[in-house]
Amino acid sequence: MKFILAVGIGSFIGGILRYFISIYIQSKHFSAFPYGTLIVNVAGCFLIGIIFGFSERSDIATGWKLFLVTGILGGFTTFSSFSNETVALFRTGQSALAMYYIASSVLIGLAATFAGIYFIKLL
Numbered sequence: 001m002k003f004i005l006a007v008g009i010g011s012f013i014g015g016i017l018r019y020f021i022s023i024y025i026q027s028k029h030f031s032a033f034p035y036g037t038l039i040v041n042v043a044g045c046f047l048i049g050i051i052f053g054f055s056e057r058s059d060i061a062t063g064w065k066l067f068l069v070t071g072i073l074g075g076f077t078t079f080s081s082f083s084n085e086t087v088a089l090f091r092t093g094q095s096a097l098a099m100y101y102i103a104s105s106v107l108i109g110l111a112a113t114f115a116g117i118y119f120i121k122l123l
Contacts, residue, residue, distance in 0.1 A: 006063050007013045010071015033097055034085040037078065038105055044077030045109040050118020057120065 021043075023037030029035045051068050054060060082105055089098035 003063060003066050006067040007071045008107075009073075010067040010073075011075035014072040014075025014077075018078060022081075030079055032089065032092070032094060033101065034081075037081045038101065039103060040107075041077045041082060042112045044073050045112035046116040047076075048073050049070050049113040049118075050120055051116075052113075053117040053120025056117075 004063050024036070024042050025039050026034070026036035048069060051060070051065070051073075055065065082101075086098050086101055089095070091099060
C-alpha cells in the first residue's frame with residue numbers, strides 16, 4: 001500500500017509541476033511548436049538519468065525509486081501530450097514542424113537521459 005501511495009503522491013506532484021512549467025514556457029513563445037512539453041520532457045529525461053546514475057552508485061530504496069521515477073517523473077513527463085500535439089500539428093498541415101518535434105523530442109530526450117547518467121558519474 002505504501003508503494004501505491006508513493007506513486008500516487010509523486011504523480012500528483014509531477015503532474016502539477018508539468019502543468020505550471022509547460023504553461024509558463026509556452027507563454028513565452030508565440031509559436032505553434034509545443035516548446036513547453038518538449039522542455040518538460042527533456043528535463044524529465046535528464047532527471048531520470050540522474051536518478052538512474054545515483055542508483056548505479058548506491059542503493060536507492062524501492063519506495064523512493066517508485067516515488068521519484070514512476071510517480072514524480074511519470075507525472076511530470078507525458079507521452080500522451082507529445083502525441084496529441086504532434087497529431088494536432090499534422091492535422092493543421094504543419095507536417096514539417098511535426099516531424100521536427102518528433103525528432104527533437106526523441107533525440108534530445110535520449111541525449112538528456114545519457115547526460116544525466118554521465119553527470120552523476122562525474123561526481
